[in-house]
Amino acid sequence: PRTGKKIGIETGEPIQFNSFAELFQAFKNQLHHFIDIKIRGNNIIERLYAIYMPAPFLSIIISDCIEKGKDYNAGGARYNTDYLQGVGIGTITDSLSAIKYHIFDQKNINMKKLKEVLKDNFVGHEEIRQLFLNKTPKYGNDDDYADDIMKLVFNAFYQEVNGRKNTKDGVYRINMLPTTCHIYFGSVAGATLDGRKAGAPVSEGISPVQGADRLGPTAVIKSAAKMDQVKTGGTLLNQKFTPQLLEGEEGINNLAHLIRAYFKLGGHHIQFNVVSADTLRAAQKEPEEYRNLIVRVAGYSDYFNNLSKTLQDEIISRTEHQSY
Structure with a gap:
């Protein structure tokens, strides 16, 4: 299109x-x-x-x-070994979940209408967009309906790639470490059925779609751990916490328990931004006042002011967890 x-x-x-x-x-x-x-x-x-x-x-x-x-x-x-990057598994999972749930299970929308909504980039279809955003099972909430679709997508990708020969007497494997290319791929992709509009970033790493994880960080790690991560060359899960959440000894201990729990469930890698969305928005408006603000992007850290506006906005849009 x-x-x-x-x-x-x-x-x-x-x-x-x-x-x-x-x-x-x-x-x-x-x-x-x-x-x-x-x-x-x-x-x-x-x-x-x-x-x-x-x-x-x-x-x-x-x-x-x-x-x-x-x-x-x-x-x-x-x-x-060579690796192919998997990008946007949260976006494709939630999009397929919307189709399965609303078209084939609930039957409250048909495929013809769905194609029209995507073609129009949701313009004039805000009610349907809100249905996809708020009334659809989403990856990242420990909901097997969506998480089972994630596993279908992951296994299809794995089976297609794993073991194919390269030219160096080695083979191809998969990983889920796309760093920042979810910004580019989103910029050239049309609207998707998770409610994302054309041009917006797709989901990053194995993280849920930005804002789709609404039941806290423990639900996120339980969803992500349903992926058989040992089949990959690595995965990347991002989470964002408010600074207040990690205040004091109890806050630090809670974070340690969360990380250990994720690894015991089979997780490979998890990283955090401990900064409020308000602080990041303030840094956009007055960058000279926040020259030393460093954020975790995706597999690396950088000064917030060095990032593109699109990437800054994507980090701001990640779910801000305030309690365990």
């Missing part, structure tokens, strides 16, 4: 789908198509690096490159 060019494959007219299973099979067929394209492109790039862009200084400190007499980019390393 954005470019007028058809790049996907024919997987059936959505109006003709009689079940969520049919729709999800179409999703998996599209996923297979685009991962094929992605890996073919990756393999071409790998050969370009191997032939035209050797990295001798890196290679001499990577195990086995010297012994093999091969550059790092040509497969000289002991381990030659």
Whole structure:
């Protein structure tokens, strides 16, 4: 719809789908198509690096490159795993949840209307948008209805990628560490059925959609831990707390218990911003007064003033937890 060019494959007219299973099979067929394209492109790039862009200084400190007499980019390393990043699992989960819940289960909206709503970017359909935002099971609330869909999406991605061969005598695996590319992908994506409007960021890491997690941080970690994270090369879960929440010894102990609980449930990585949304908004208005304000972005930290306005807004929009 954005470019007028058809790049996907024919997987059936959505109006003709009689079940969520049919729709999800179409999703998996599209996923297979685009991962094929992605890996073919990756393999071409790998050969370009191997032939035209050797990295001798890196290679001499990577195990086995010297012994093999091969550059790092040509497969000289002991381990030659490549990873494909999963981006926006919260957004796709909540979008599929909206379809399953409202079209196939509740039957309070039909596919024809749904397509119209997306085409119009929700303009003139605010009531339906609020239905998707507030009356739909959402990932991040320890709700198996939505979390089971997350697992379907995750497993489909894993099964499509895991074990495919690269050009360095290694294989592809997946991870869920997309750092800030959820901003870019959102900027070129149309409206989605989680209530997100065209151009807005998609969800980051394995975090829930910004503002969709409404039952506190413990519900978030329970949802995220339902993903089989050991199948990945890493995951990234962000949470934002108000400073008052961590005041005193009790606050610090509560945070430690939360982290330990997440790891015991099988979580891989969790990170925090301890700052209020009001402080971040003030820093946008008067940046010179907040030159030393550092925030956790996605796998790295940076000065808040160094970030783009879009990325600043995305961090502000993350759910602000005030109690455990």
